[in-house]
Amino acid sequence: MAADSAQTAPVGAAGPAGARAGIKTRRTALGTHVFDRRTGMNLFIDQAGTDESVALAPRQVSVALTNACDLRCSYCYAPKTPGRHDTATVVAWAKELDAHGCFGVGFGGGEPTLVTGFPEMCQLVAAQTDLAVTFTSHGHHLTASVCTRLVGAVHFIRISMDGVGQTYERLRGRPFGALLDRLADVGDVAPFGINVVVNERTVHELDQVADVATQAGARELLLLPQQPTARWHGIDQATLSEMRAWLNRYRGPLAVTIGATGIQGLPVTAPVPGEQPLDAYAHITADGVLKRSSYQAGGSPIGEDGVMAALSVLRTTGATP
Numbered sequence: 489m490a491a492d493s494a495q496t497a498p499v500g501a502a503g504p505a506g507a508r509a510g511i512k513t514r515r516t517a518l519g520t521h522v523f524d525r526r527t528g529m530n531l532f533i534d535q536a537g538t539d540e541s542v543a544l545a546p547r548q549v550s551v552a553l554t555n556a557c558d559l560r561c562s563y564c565y566a567p568k569t570p571g572r573h574d575t576a577t578v579v580a581w582a583k584e585l586d587a588h589g590c591f592g593v594g595f596g597g598g599e600p601t602l603v604t605g606f607p608e609m610c611q612l613v614a615a616q617t618d619l620a621v622t623f624t625s626h627g628h629h630l631t632a633s634v635c636t637r638l639v640g641a642v643h644f645i646r647i648s649m650d651g652v653g654q655t656y657e658r659l660r661g662r663p664f665g666a667l668l669d670r671l672a673d674v675g676d677v678a679p680f681g682i683n684v685v686v687n688e689r690t691v692h693e694l695d696q697v698a699d700v701a702t703q704a705g706a707r708e709l710l711l712l713p714q715q716p717t718a719r720w721h722g723i724d725q726a727t728l729s730e731m732r733a734w735l736n737r738y739r740g741p742l743a744v745t746i747g748a749t750g751i752q753g754l755p756v757t758a759p760v761p762g763e764q765p766l767d768a769y770a771h772i773t774a775d776g777v778l779k780r781s782s783y784q785a786g787g788s789p790i791g792e793d794g795v796m797a798a799l800s801v802l803r804t805t806g807a808t809p
């Protein structure tokens with residue numbers, strides 16, 4: 489899950505992937521933005537605005553490659569309907585987004601590593617575009633063999649870890665030790681971060697999560713306040729307050745980011761001041777609908793005329809996330 493996590497991510501925080509140069513410049517009416525997918529370097533010059541903002545792709549696009557997952561987390565918001573993209577479609581979308589100024593794609597789901605040929609899909613996108621390639625996974629299929637095929641194909645990996653030890657095992661239904669084993673291989677592929685769904689059970693373990701993540705070599709911790717679904721409740725106010733208190737006192741080495749739905753009341757920095765939401769981010773569902781976020785109802789189906797045509801429609805609908 490966490491297809492929206494890239495919405496707040498320092499895309500491609502570093503990494504060796506891809507033979508292409510990977511440095512991109514994005515010019516809009518707000519300024520000039522330079523991004524290097526190999527290092528994660530972001531440079532925004534707000535004095536150099538042009539009129540080239542028309543028809544720009546979002547800076548970051550998340551793609552749910554599938555709705556399928558072999559875990560059964562109670563708070564999962566991935567749709568339970570069938571849906572899966574093939575490699576040719578994803579590569580075509582990636583090339584189109586790349587040509588229109590997008591900086592990165594983040595693959596999610598469901599569980600993206602369940603998609604047949606997932607490593608090869610990442611390889612093709614990295615090789616044929618200048619996009620930063622990232623993905624979010626529960627991590628349990630990232631064996632040494634899969635990781636070997638991902639080397640050079642991704643720039644940043646996000647692994648979900650809701651709590652530690654028994655808390656993780658109750659929530660995710662998998663051995664915590666097995667996850668730690670997988671993290672050792674993940675660290676050999678690309679820089680990685682840890683995603684945490686923050687709820688009343690995990691909020692008390694944020695210190696331990698941060699410690700485990702640091703020891704495993706993670707660079708970033710992404711806090712995702714639990715969202716309500718048709719079957720499950722969202723984060724409560726007391727837990728939200730506790731999470732904010734933890735954020736204020738955390739002094740560890742990890743870069744801490746937070747999902748866009750949890751930032752109210754926090755002193756966060758806008759990466760591009762004045763940027764419109766659809767210039768920053770969009771989401772493609774596993775059944776091929778472009779949305780402002782994975783939570784948005786409706787959206788714009790992507791047809792044979794591609795993602796940018798769907799984006800044009802989405803821009804005129806006025807729908808809110």
Ligand code: SF4
Pocket residue numbers: 489490557558559560561563564565566597598599626648
């Ligand atoms: S790992 Fe859990 S939250 Fe993520 S897609 Fe699977 S069931 Fe949903």
